[in-house]
Amino acid sequence: MAANGGERFDLIIIGSGPGGYVAAIRAAQLGMSVACVEDQHLGGVCLNIGCIPTKALLTSALLVNEMKEGERHGIMAKEVTFDLGPAQDRSRRVADQMRKGVGHLFKKYGVTPIEGFGRLEGKGNVEVETSDGNKTSYEAAHVIIATGSKPRNIPSLQIDEERIWSSTGALMQAKAPATLLIVGAGAIGMEFADVYASFGTKVTIVEALERILPLEDAEVSKFMERAYAKRGMEIHTGARFEKAEGGKKGVRATFRDKQDQTHTLDVDYILSAVGRVPSSGDIGLESAGVTVDERGFVVVDELMRTNVPGVYAIGDVAGRQLLAHKASHEGITCVEHIAGQGHGTVDYGNVPNCTYCHPEVASVGLTEQEAKDQGHDVEVGKFPWVAVGRAVAAAHTDGFVKIIRDRRYSEILGAHIVGPNATELIAEFVIGRHLESTVEELEKAIHPHPTLSEGVSEAALTALGRPIHI
Ligand code: NAD
Numbered sequence: 416m417a418a419n420g421g422e423r424f425d426l427i428i429i430g431s432g433p434g435g436y437v438a439a440i441r442a443a444q445l446g447m448s449v450a451c452v453e454d455q456h457l458g459g460v461c462l463n464i465g466c467i468p469t470k471a472l473l474t475s476a477l478l479v480n481e482m483k484e485g486e487r488h489g490i491m492a493k494e495v496t497f498d499l500g501p502a503q504d505r506s507r508r509v510a511d512q513m514r515k516g517v518g519h520l521f522k523k524y525g526v527t528p529i530e531g532f533g534r535l536e537g538k539g540n541v542e543v544e545t546s547d548g549n550k551t552s553y554e555a556a557h558v559i560i561a562t563g564s565k566p567r568n569i570p571s572l573q574i575d576e577e578r579i580w581s582s583t584g585a586l587m588q589a590k591a592p593a594t595l596l597i598v599g600a601g602a603i604g605m606e607f608a609d610v611y612a613s614f615g616t617k618v619t620i621v622e623a624l625e626r627i628l629p630l631e632d633a634e635v636s637k638f639m640e641r642a643y644a645k646r647g648m649e650i651h652t653g654a655r656f657e658k659a660e661g662g663k664k665g666v667r668a669t670f671r672d673k674q675d676q677t678h679t680l681d682v683d684y685i686l687s688a689v690g691r692v693p694s695s696g697d698i699g700l701e702s703a704g705v706t707v708d709e710r711g712f713v714v715v716d717e718l719m720r721t722n723v724p725g726v727y728a729i730g731d732v733a734g735r736q737l738l739a740h741k742a743s744h745e746g747i748t749c750v751e752h753i754a755g756q757g758h759g760t761v762d763y764g765n766v767p768n769c770t771y772c773h774p775e776v777a778s779v780g781l782t783e784q785e786a787k788d789q790g791h792d793v794e795v796g797k798f799p800w801v802a803v804g805r806a807v808a809a810a811h812t813d814g815f816v817k818i819i820r821d822r823r824y825s826e827i828l829g830a831h832i833v834g835p836n837a838t839e840l841i842a843e844f845v846i847g848r849h850l851e852s853t854v855e856e857l858e859k860a861i862h863p864h865p866t867l868s869e870g871v872s873e874a875a876l877t878a879l880g881r882p883i884h885i
Pocket of ligand 1 (some may be wrong): 519569599600601602603604606621622623624628629654655656688689690691736737738768769770771
């Protein structure tokens with residue numbers, strides 16, 4: 416036992432999101448005594464107010480849209496109405512179920528959960544403060560910071576979760592409003608645009624950069640802009656958000672469009688989806704001497720070590736891609752190295768991006784422009800879903816599979832999918848790239864018929880200049 420009442424562990428992890436809880440389980444499997452400190456809910460943002468409940472809502476949104484087209488499937492339901500309430504309710508139950516799942520896993524693997532706010536307290540000590548102000552110190556040979564990130568607040572758009580939501584506010588609504596303005600067209604903006612537009616809200620999107628989903632391939636952004644416009648959403652790219660103030664409805668928004676025209680819009684709510692910032696304040700990093708960069712991300716090396724021996728950081732708080740799957744991989748990499756069993760580092764060039772809007776968007780590796788900018792001899796293969804039997808049968812033919820290959824060694828430089836199950840299919844390219852497969856090898860692997868995976872092999876054939884079905 417530590418001097419002031421807390422226990423001693425081999426490893427204490429601060430934060431139980433997909434970085435922290437996965438690292439905790441792996442460390443326990445490797446024989447370490449592990450504690451995981453959490454002041455909110457086990458599972459962090461991802462399971463409670465992020466990825467998982469959003470995907471529950473997006474599944475409901477997909478079904479709503481299928482119902483709108485029900486007659487083509489022989490569903491002659493009259494006067495169908497759509498109500499966000501039950502869908503939102505279900506999304507909360509899904510989050511609860513997943514959170515409890517982490518608790519069960521901790522029991523199974525012998526991870527000690529510690530409730531409260533964790534702070535580094537010099538070398539090898541973590542102080543945990545409970546909501547009633549009680550503080551306990553724990554000792555650990557190793558400490559991992561896995562505190563994640565929180566919504567970015569910009570001066571012109573202060574989140575209050577009443578009229579101006581972050582993703583958290585957007586997840587908690589039992590009723591779809593008549594109007595919603597979304598500022599930012601990254602993953603969060605695009606996913607909630609899909610949910611609310613499906614349930615009948617008039618959605619307007621304002622994006623500062625020249626295209627929506629600006630990190631994706633330019634053709635993907637262009638396709639999605641058309642798809643959303645067809646669904647009645649109004650999109651302003653290259654726009655500058657200026658202010659939000661109390662208005663006739665709920666809130667009056669002012670922004671300037673690409674042509675420098677001022678727009679004033681009275682909407683019920685605004686969703687601020689302008690990115691996230693690291694949760695690195697008030698956790699004792701400064702007093703422990705841990706280096707953070709100018710944006711507040713903890714600086715780590717390829718084994719997730721900070722500059723202070725015995726202190727590590729993983730997931731969103733450690734920067735790079737703010738993605739759950741990247742966080743989990745960093746967690747595993749970190750604890751395996753602590754246990755002396757490390758066999759590699761995280762391949763940041765092969766982290767897939769998935770946006771679960773409809774049609775879905777997924778990608779891995781370089782965009783066409785990036786490949787060209789890097790001097791590759793680029794060949795592009797783009798295959799439309801409308802030529803894939805399974806997609807036609809499923810009535811989901813929007814989009815394409817695009818492969819970017821290097822002519823020299825036929826390396827898969829990048830892959831971009833818009834369309835049905837894109838977020839599942841992208842794994843095929845992730846594995847291909849991980850195994851350093853050529854585009855020929857991807858094509859030679861027999862894909863079952865009729866499946867959506869044929870879109871992958873046909874895109875490979877297209878990149879080789881010999882498609883069969885177009
Ligand atoms: P993001 O960085 O992906 O997108 C933010 C968008 O807001 C950008 O396109 C940016 O140009 C725009 N923007 C910034 N300031 C603006 C302004 N003043 N006016 C108008 N537009 C502005 O961030 P996000 O969508 O908020 O998501 C946060 C993080 O969480 C991201 O890293 C994202 O990858 C991650 N996330 C991932 C998923 C997923 O994988 N499906 C889902 C949700 C969030």
